Amino acid sequence: MDLFTQIVMFIIIISVLVILHELGHFIPAKYFKTKVEKFYLFFDVKFSLFKKKIGETVYGIGWLPLGGYVKIAGMIDESMDTDQMNEEPKPWEFRSKPAWQRLIIMLGGVTVNFLLAWVIYTFMLFNNGDTYIPSKSLKYGIEVDSIGEKLGLRTGDRILAVDGKESKRFNEAVLDIILGDEVTVDRNGEEITIPLTDEGKRIVFQTQGRNFMTYRSKPLIAVVADSSVAKESGIEAGDEIVEVNGASISYWDEFRNKVRSSANEDLEITVARNGKKQKMNLKVPDEGRIGILLDIEDLSVTDTFGFLQAIPAGFSRTIKVLTDQIRQFKVIFNSKTGAYKQVKGPIGIVEMMPTSWNWTFFWSFMAMFSVWLAFINVLPIPALDGGHVMFLLYEMISGRPPSQKVLERGQIVGFVILMGLMLVVFGNDIWNIIKRFI
Template sequence: MFVLIISVLVILHELGHFIPAKLFKTKVEKFYLFFDVKFSLFKKKIGETVYGIGWLPLGGYVKIAGMVDESMDTEQMKEEPKPWEFRSKPAWQRLIIMLGGVIVNFLLAWFIYTFMLFGNGDTYIPSKSLKYGIQVDSIGEKLGFKTGDKILAVDDKESKRFNEALLDIILGDEVTVDRNGNKLTFPLTDEGKKEVLQTQGRNFMTYRSKAKIAATLDSSIAKSAGIIAGDEIIGVNGKEVRFWDEFTQVVQSSPNEELQIELLRDGRREEILITVPEEGRIGVYPDFEDLRTTDTFGFFEAIPAGFTRTIKVLTDQVRQFKIIFNSKTGAYKQVKGPIGIVEMMPTSWNWTFFWNFMAMFSVWLAFVNILPIPALDGGHVMFLLYEMISGRPPSQKVLERGQIVGFVILMGLMAVIFGNDIWNIVKRLI
């Protein structure tokens, strides 16, 4: 799934450069999926362009004649400019060629989100529907939350969706909650965020639900005692119990003890005696209330909604750098490269995940490529804007040295990211 997504995104990105180059009658010497260091897995020349597949799956490229790029073909640049070369074209045409890949990545994400919203709608849990508040574990408590809190705002902004509130909490500075009827604002500490990031945010916060049973495990203590699906726990040992976290806390803290459980079954009260095993589990699953809602969109409504979703994904990705560059959160250790991303993929084919991931990653590629780093599209755009503003292009030496510096930076980042992926695997094996 990952290889297919990357292949599609790389091909479309490079087409974004290829098509305007052809429209402006610029010679394209190569069009490659993946990099062909020393040799290619496949190549075929059609017209003036060699199309191929390299063996190193770190992206792809188009080699445009008369352009300082990763190939560092300086011999060609020593000759007199030819009319079909990149350097002979007007600056505005060169700018369109260089922005083409980023534009295609953005438009692809917009297209995918539009059709997903049109076909499936937008399903989410509204923050306002959490009538019993949130449930947090020990990591959530280190951030300052308490079970039962109702999230009102993060950095003075209300979050419509519960999942967005979770991301806002990681990226925000302070949160306002309703705690037992009192409005309380407290800072979101770097130390607390570090704890969340180290566990990759697993279950540090969810929504609170009543202590209702969805199912009992076969051969479990609960089933043999007579607890069945649909039962709602209302008390233990004469003390009122309303929520699932309260019930599990009592059970987990009572190994080898007998509990008198009071429950509601079909509107009538019943009592059941149960002895909790050594491991503090009795074999029941919670019946979490389904609080999800779905907004539906007509086709013409889905178009602006898809654009809004694309911008939201982009801004969230930009905001993440705030914590990545904050060493106190340790977020830089959680940055994942190709190996780490593959580990996150579902083990069976999932079309919803496939399209969501492709759209998200397409936005990510657009953002990364537009960064003003030489060797990336954004680096070329930076030099072109300088030329358009100043009226004179940078010297050939500046372009070549910039390309080398940018390449070194990118290779250094790749080494760090791959090394981080490998180290995380090693830590799990030790």
């Protein structure tokens, strides 16, 4: 049932985005009196799951869920149907329209994707506000694991800036560091700039170490498990660890590391309870855990927005997401980071879906993915919207259109590039599944 929920959520999100994207082409095409022969959700290679002709357009659903398309008369597209191109142009064909009209038609899809994300972010900010952790609220700095240390960070550091830009939100610092070139920290009162190496990032991507950095906390105990050695020793929820074997303890990571390194050893633990110190003795089990959970201080704040305030805030959020995605390409295409191995296709994306229905995730993911589709489609690769835009801009600047042969060859090259990328993406998905059983 969990997998069913994930698949349904993925299909709905992709279907909505594809339909709206194709409507972005369809509506201006119809407005400019251009014939649209097909409007398809998913690709109908060899056959369709459903199709119905209404007016001059066949509407249908294909069986291959890799996107969708509108087939516009008089245009060389992924169908490579060039028969009609050998005839004289008809008034209703794409090639007969002025270049500026064709440009609007081709930019319609990415425009809708961008506007959709803006609308979703606007309403989410209006309804839910913007919740984040201000970097200034991290009184004790950050806590990093071995992966964070490979990047050059140290527990206790305070993040000041990434690539010279002040780090105001701790939530965004992890992504900024992965995508950045250098990070500036306050380490024991000294300002240090640390280069973020490709080798360090490679380890982050190899281990999918998204949680390599969190904020440092005091050793306050939230929960003591029943039948645990901590419970038997007398430790209680609400206690604060202050000493272990007479050595002062100030932070949770210090206590946790001491316990993990003391398997099968006796520890004298001093806690502060109701303003008084109390000592307990226990023996750490083989697994190096004593049965307590940290009382994590909630440092998050929520900014609220009126509807008129949410509109520009939603636009800023959309631009931030777009900017981050553009920056990701620099990391993905740097083979030294190994980030390309973590690019997910449909299988990997389904696994990212929550196992129970979550509307906040649904809308957030739809907005993010809508921006992603807009960015991908506007790339100047033949077979994508951006490829058609590239040829149209050439025509508008030079005053003459590219030849039909150039358009056909460009479409073939673009198709080969896209299929190659799809093979890599699907290969990553399949390999990640195989690795679980090795």
